[in-house]
Amino acid sequence: MIDTSPQQETAVLVGLINQDQDEKQAQEYLDELEFLADTAGAVVKKQFFQRLDIPNPVTFVGSGKLEEIQNYIKIHEVDTVIFDDELSPTQLRNIERTLECKVLDRTNLILDIFAKRAQTAHAKTQVELAQYQYLLPRLTRMWTHLERQRGGIGMRGPGETQIETDRRIILDKIARLKEQLVKIDRQKATQRKNRGKLVRVALVGYTNVGKSTIMNMLAKSEVFAENKLFATLDTTVRKVVIGNLPFLLSDTVGFIRKLPHGLVESFKSTLDEVREADVLVHVVDISHPGFEEQIDTVTQTLSEIEAGDKTTIYVFNKIDAFDYIRKDEHDLSPKTKANFSLEDWKNSWMGKKNTPSLFISAIEKQNVDEFKKTLYEEVLKVHVTRFPYNDFLYDPEWILTPEEE
Structure with a gap:
């Protein structure tokens, strides 16, 4: 066969x-x-x-x-x-x-990968723009046969080379794509305004740290999640209720080291959900050996899009996969980060930060109640300033209903 x-x-x-x-x-x-x-x-x-x-x-x-x-x-x-x-x-x-x-x-x-993952017209337009911006300075290495929307007989200038023609076509495409994104951005801005005054929470973090899994857990939704990089490209927004407190939760594209600048520029409109959020949930894969550098990458990108000063909850996910090298009791050499247990990390800079730090497993549902309670409390701080005269009652001992467990 x-x-x-x-x-x-x-x-x-x-x-x-x-x-x-x-x-x-x-x-x-x-x-x-x-x-x-x-x-x-x-x-x-x-x-x-x-x-x-x-x-x-x-x-x-x-x-x-x-x-x-x-x-x-x-x-x-x-x-x-x-x-x-x-x-x-x-x-x-x-x-x-x-x-x-x-x-x-x-x-x-x-x-x-972005081109493969893009599903909506918004994501496809952003990816296509980034691709053309990447291609433009590299035309000299190829003799292209791009689809001509404005080319052909009578359109080429005297003595114009193939590369010059291609460059002009790409510049036209880039201009049209930017116009499309401006229109889509206006629509997205209108959608955000129509959501009213509900508190907005955005999940941010390095790619493949479990943001979509946490989204599904909190919102009881079915956002696509798998063990691949950039499984999520399009921002998903869901209404979530914890206890008696409603808010909007968005799942955003993951960050990565050496992320192309053109890609950050193209996806700025997607990252508006992060910029306009009231609370950020920074998800970290604590089982990854380089998770501290991943935190720095995300923090730097948040700073670049002017979202670095927001209220942030650090959620160290995948504790079920966390492992470390146990030191022999007779080994007198100084302890390194490779020898840090989960308790050591909890007592390190993570526990000393002025922001909440939670250690959970979204897959195994470990410490999820503690995470929900912390999220509830942080959202509540914003909620009571926005709705000061409603009859909302805060119950510090709220109990999860069977549907929420």
């Missing part, structure tokens, strides 16, 4: 070890890149590292390393080479000439 199923694309990954990222960080970044490649549908065959103070301006890695990669992909018939950093148009062109295969960088890979 002939196998007619499509063959999975194979890939190798390339990263640098330098003054900005040591060997451990470089390995962590490439492991994340492998997860991205897996999300996009590729099978990673090998990871390549090189120590360089700065990327080679011509080929990103040195000529010797590029030759090593070339030999490997020829022997193993690899389809794609993916670099962990954004490549310049010159680097991209030179690497493709040498390797004679498809070459992607981290930005290109993320854009591909």
Whole structure:
């Protein structure tokens, strides 16, 4: 019987070890890149590292390393080479000439995943805009045959090259997409105004930390959630009632390290839900070895979109998957973060922050009641300032009804 199923694309990954990222960080970044490649549908065959103070301006890695990669992909018939950093148009062109295969960088890979995940017209428009903005400076490496909405006989200027024609077409597309986003943004703003004065809570965090699972748990909804990066692209808003207190809860796109600036720009309208929220629930995957750096990435992105000063609840999720290296009682060496137990983390900077910090498992429903009570109390602080004269009664000992459990 002939196998007619499509063959999975194979890939190798390339990263640098330098003054900005040591060997451990470089390995962590490439492991994340492998997860991205897996999300996009590729099978990673090998990871390549090189120590360089700065990327080679011509080929990103040195000529010797590029030759090593070339030999490997020829022997193993690899389809794609993916670099962990954004490549310049010159680097991209030179690497493709040498390797004679498809070459992607981290930005290109993320854009591909976003294009695959986008469901609504809003998300598709945002992704398409980011893709064209990424493509524009890279036209010199390709002889494109873009669909011409304004091209053809009589439209091309005297002596205009193929690349100039393509550039003009892309600039026109970018202008039209920006116009579409302005219209969609107006519609979204109207929708937000129509929600009234209800308190707004936004789930934020690194990608794949469990935001959608928490959304489903609190709102009893069926938001798509899976163990893949960027499972959620479109913002979902649901009305939630805890005890006797109603509020609006939104699930937003996850952040990631080295997120392309153009993508942040394109998705600013989606992130309006975060900017206009009264309370942020910053979800963290405490089982991830680099969760502290992930927190910094999210905090930095929130600052970039002017949402860094909001009331925030830190929810350290996936405690069921948390593991650590237990120190031998005879080991007198100083304790490192790899040896921190959950109790050690609770007593670290997390417990000393002026904001609430909860440790839960959304999947296993561990400590969920404590989380709901903290969320209730923080939402209530905003609610009573907005509705000071209603007959709302705060019961500090509110009991979950069977439907809410």
